[in-house]
Amino acid sequence: MxxxxxxxxxxxxxxxxxxxxxxxxxxxxxFWRTDVRLPRRSRPDEWPSVCVVVPARDEAAVLPMSLPSLLAQDYPGRAEIFLIDDGSSDGTGALARDLAQRHGGLPLTVASPGEPPAGWTGKLWAVRHGIELARVRDPEYLLLTDADIAHAPDSLRELVAAAHTGGFDVVSQMARLRVESLWERLVVPAFVYFFAQLYPFRRIGKKGTRTAAAAGGCVLMRTETAQRARIPDAIRHAVIDDVALARAVKGGGGHIWLGLAERVDSVRPYPRLADxxxxxxxxxxxxxxxxxxxxxxxxxxxxxxxxxxxxxxxxxxxxxxxxxxxxxxxxxxxxxxxxxxxxxxxxxxxxxxxxxxxxxxxxxxxxxxxxxQHYRGRGAAWKGRTYARPDTVPDEG
Incomplete structure (x- = not known):
């Protein structure tokens, strides 16, 4: 019994x-459907200006595979790249300048903001510095993209066209991650699958829904949207910065689109399970x-x-x-x-x-x-930095 x-x-x-x-x-x-790709788009009568902000810390290994793809963007309007070297120890900044000299293409500015103050993650401190430099150019759009992301030559053009046509404040693409090793094949597709399960892409794109997320490797955002949502200051301590950015934008009434990329790829390898x-x-x-x-x-x-x-x-x-x-x-x-x-x-x-x-x-x-690891004091550790819980960070005065 x-x-x-x-x-x-x-x-x-x-x-x-x-x-x-x-x-x-x-x-x-x-969430399980994978047909959420860049929405319908048409060519603007006049292409808006764009500044590309690339935060980079110790990225010399991947930069030769990613930065040339940004320099080679076939964009009809004015575009410029700002690579912000976040305290690298491997010559990332010098390599970026050398790549720009060798490949030509879009103008590149390399700068460093120094160590982040208390309450800031290094990436967002670098993004803040890059946005400040970009605002001098008064761009209509900002493209925030990671240093390990390679873009097809028409990537920027298609992102801007999608944002312009759909009236989106943020257009973000989940870059296709590398899947070559056995562990990458087992773990990487599941990573994106779980993410989509938590944040269904179709719900994110609908106005009036609370679901908000973005993919930090590729985020096109209107400059006025960033100013209105106080990006990145409002999310300065966020470890999962892409979701925090999307929530800040959508919480202020912004319209977000997120989907899977077709020609935006991460070149960062994760060959071992430990990685x-x-x-x-x-x-x-x-x-x-x-x-x-x-x-x-x-x-x-x-x-x-x-x-x-x-x-x-x-x-x-x-x-x-x-x-x-x-x-x-x-x-x-x-x-x-x-x-x-x-x-x-x-x-x-x-x-x-x-x-x-x-x-x-x-x-x-x-x-x-x-x-x-968090309770051992080693949580949220990345590239030599460990970040505190948000509720232990002092608010801005």
Whole structure:
């Protein structure tokens, strides 16, 4: 009787997982679809001026693959690049000047703001300095892009055309991340899949919705929008700066669009699991607002949604509980089906889709590790800097 009760309870847990997946499939903004690409766009009568701001810290390894693509932008209007060297120790600034001299193209200014003051992350302090330099040119748009992002020659033109045609205050593209090593193939598509699950792209683009997010590697923003939303000062301590930027803009009534990129790519390699682990764990607990209760709920949710289906299948088959096994298999099937489009977008084989529970388990461990590192005083650490919790940062006077 006790064994029957336990099996029955597990069947109910499997049913809860299946219900969660049916809800995600139908009611979470169709997050699993990958057809949200740059919206309809037409050529402006007069192309607005744009300043490109590139914060860079110790990026000498990737700059030769990314900066030339910005210098070579085929943009009909006035455009200029500001690369802000955030205290690099590997010659990033000198390399940027050398690349500009060799490749030509758009004008490049390299500057350094010095060490960030208390309450600022290094990236946002660099972005602030770049925006201040850009405002002297009075551009209509700012393109904030990371130093590891390579753009197709028409990227800037298409971004501006989309913003102009759709009346968007922010147009952001989720750059296609590198997927070459085994671990990149297992972890990277899932990273974007989980992000879209948290922030469904379709909801972000609709006015009146509260869902707001951007992809920090490629954010085109109207200059007046940045001024109105006090970007980046209003989000100066944000570790997850792209989401914070989007919330600040949308909270002020701005119109945001976010989608997947077709010709904007990250050139940064993450060949080992340790590299990917650091990428995720450095900000995972910040995403949970450093709240242990939210962490516990997240771990429980990940277990229910991603881990229960395969465990139910195996446990049901071993224990002779057909109901549990079938219910778990259905949940696993829905999970696999929703992951397929992201794998196709990343040009990966579909046989990786059933392995999503394993990848989700890795993310669960990364999230827990992020919390552990935070309480050890090593949370939100990146490139030699460790950032405090926002509630420990003094407000501006």
């Amino acid at each position: 006790g064994q029957t009760a336990r099996v029955s309870a597990f069947a109910w847990i499997a049913a809860g997982s299946l219900a969660a997946w049916l809800w995600l499939l139908l009611c979470q903004g169709f 990917l682990w650091r990428m995720v764990s450095r900000s995972a607990y910040a995403q949970l607002r450093h709240n242990p209760l939210v962490l516990a709920g997240t771990v429980a949710g990940l277990a229910l949604v991603y881990l229960v289906p395969p465990v139910a299948v195996v446990g049901g088959l071993v224990g002779g509980d057909t109901t549990t096994a079938v219910t778990g298999a259905l949940a696993w099937l829905v999970m696999t089906g929703t992951y397929g489009p992201m794998l196709r977008y990343y040009r990966q084989p579909l046989w990786l889709a059933p392995l999503l529970p394993f990848t989700a388990f890795l993310y669960l461990l990364m999230t827990v590790d992020s919390a552990v």
